[in-house]
Amino acid sequence: MVMGETQLSLKENLSLELRRGVLVLAVLTQLHDEAYGYSLKKRLAENGLDIDEGTLYPLLRRLEGQGLLDSAWRVEESRPRRYYRISAAGKRLEKDLAAEWTSLARVLHGLLG
Amino acid sequence: MDLIDRYVHEVGQHLPWNVRADVEAELRSLLTESVEERARAAGRPADAGLATEVLRAFGVPKDAASRYAPDPQYLIGPRLYPVYRTVLRIMVPAFAAVTLTLIIVGQFQRPGEPPSIAPFIRAANGFFSGLLFNLGLVTLIFALVERVMRRQPVAAGTWDPSTLPAVNDPDRISYFGRVVLLYLIAAVALLFNVYPQWVSVVVFHNTDVQVYALLGPGFGRYLPVLNAWWAAAFLLNLVVLRQGRWRRPTRWAEFALEVANAVILAVIVVGPPAFAYDVIVKVVLQVFAVISVIKAGMQLFRLLRRRPAGEPWHTGSPASPGR
Numbered sequence: 001m002v003m004g005e006t007q008l009s010l011k012e013n014l015s016l017e018l019r020r021g022v023l024v025l026a027v028l029t030q031l032h033d034e035a036y037g038y039s040l041k042k043r044l045a046e047n048g049l050d051i052d053e054g055t056l057y058p059l060l061r062r063l064e065g066q067g068l069l070d071s072a073w074r075v076e077e078s079r080p081r082r083y084y085r086i087s088a089a090g091k092r093l094e095k096d097l098a099a100e101w102t103s104l105a106r107v108l109h110g111l112l113g
Numbered sequence: 114m115d116l117i118d119r120y121v122h123e124v125g126q127h128l129p130w131n132v133r134a135d136v137e138a139e140l141r142s143l144l145t146e147s148v149e150e151r152a153r154a155a156g157r158p159a160d161a162g163l164a165t166e167v168l169r170a171f172g173v174p175k176d177a178a179s180r181y182a183p184d185p186q187y188l189i190g191p192r193l194y195p196v197y198r199t200v201l202r203i204m205v206p207a208f209a210a211v212t213l214t215l216i217i218v219g220q221f222q223r224p225g226e227p228p229s230i231a232p233f234i235r236a237a238n239g240f241f242s243g244l245l246f247n248l249g250l251v252t253l254i255f256a257l258v259e260r261v262m263r264r265q266p267v268a269a270g271t272w273d274p275s276t277l278p279a280v281n282d283p284d285r286i287s288y289f290g291r292v293v294l295l296y297l298i299a300a301v302a303l304l305f306n307v308y309p310q311w312v313s314v315v316v317f318h319n320t321d322v323q324v325y326a327l328l329g330p331g332f333g334r335y336l337p338v339l340n341a342w343w344a345a346a347f348l349l350n351l352v353v354l355r356q357g358r359w360r361r362p363t364r365w366a367e368f369a370l371e372v373a374n375a376v377i378l379a380v381i382v383v384g385p386p387a388f389a390y391d392v393i394v395k396v397v398l399q400v401f402a403v404i405s406v407i408k409a410g411m412q413l414f415r416l417l418r419r420r421p422a423g424e425p426w427h428t429g430s431p432a433s434p435g436r
Contacts, residue, residue, distance in 0.1 A: 036142075037143045052170065
């Protein structure tokens with residue numbers, strides 16, 4: 001029983017790690033049109049990638065701090081929202097990461113048979 | 114949305130002040146939106162129950178804040194903590210030993226009188242204030258070193274394995290030794306600048322113990338140059354710590370500081386009176402000046418004769434790596 005729970009927790013941790021690795025690329029691909037945190041979360045979920053809000057929102061700020069995103073506050077529907085959009089540096093990185101991901105996915109498909 | 118306001122405020126309490134307001138504003142907007150969206154989907158009003166669900170998913174405020182924090186939020190990191198612990202393990206017993214000595218001396222000062230608790234109280238008071246002061250100073254220095262040693266990661270592909278130091282490398286530094294040196298420099302500088310009356314000599318006369326201030330009124334004129342020397346020595350040690358080893362420029366700086374030390378001592382020795390017991394103190398300073406000259410000579414000899422480790426091997430002849 002304990003072993004089963006450990007296995008489950010291990011699987012969850014490894015899955016989380018795997019998803020975390022592709023999160024940056026996923027976010028960059030969806031910010032060619034500007035979006036605020038919640039709308040981006042919905043956009044990603046509609047595409048099949050459900051990201052925890054507690055992970056996504058800090059990630060947006062980190063990427064902005066690294067110069068990969070630009071942001072601006074705007075008031076819409078009487079609510080202030082911070083909108084993010086991919087920057088020029090972000091676009092360059094997205095291109096590199098996409099090539100890396102394609103190559104990695106091809107290799108893994110081969111390994112998985 | 115009282116719950117969201119309380120949550121956002123709590124997260125803000127764990128954030129650096131310079132990003133707090135901005136993160137709080139964004140978080141409040143996002144969480145409110147999230148709760149309202151869930152309410153719309155569930156066809157019910159946005160109430161405390163839905164807010165609880167959203168906040169629970171977002172996580173404990175402290176954890177949520179740590180995801181926003183740009184830098185590690187600690188004063189002394191895991192790399193330096195063992196050294197810090199070792200320094201404290203040495204410092205506390207050393208202070209206890211000094212206190213005990215003072216108590217014993219205090220008892221001997223009063224021959225024929227019954228043992229008294231007064232010297233014990235005085236010594237204990239001195240022990241705690243001295244310990245607190247030095248603990249603060251040591252912690253401050255470690256915190257400074259922690260920030261100085263936060264290095265930029267070396268980009269893969271630019272690192273050259275041939276720059277690896279030799280196993281028996283004379284230019285390798287001891288973090289413990291460097292930090293202790295930083296502490297000593299800071300402690301001496303503080304002593305001379307803030308507590309000059311503590312720079313004193315203890316004279317035992319029969320059963321009487323007298324403490325005399327050592328610094329005379331003329332000493333003040335040397336303080337600016339001494340401060341500059343202490344600042345330069347402190348800075349050099351920080352640079353060496355950051356680089357993780359001695360390199361040729363820092364060895365030259367070490368040599369320059371040693372020469373400056375000898376010059377300053379010589380100037381004080383030949384200058385006007387600056388101390389109580391001026392003649393005796395200046396004889397001691399002469400000895401220090403001579404030691405300093407010898408040390409500077411040895412450093413210069415090493416600099417001219419030997420290429421310090423850490424310089425790229427390919428700059429020298431492959432047949433003679435320089436040591």
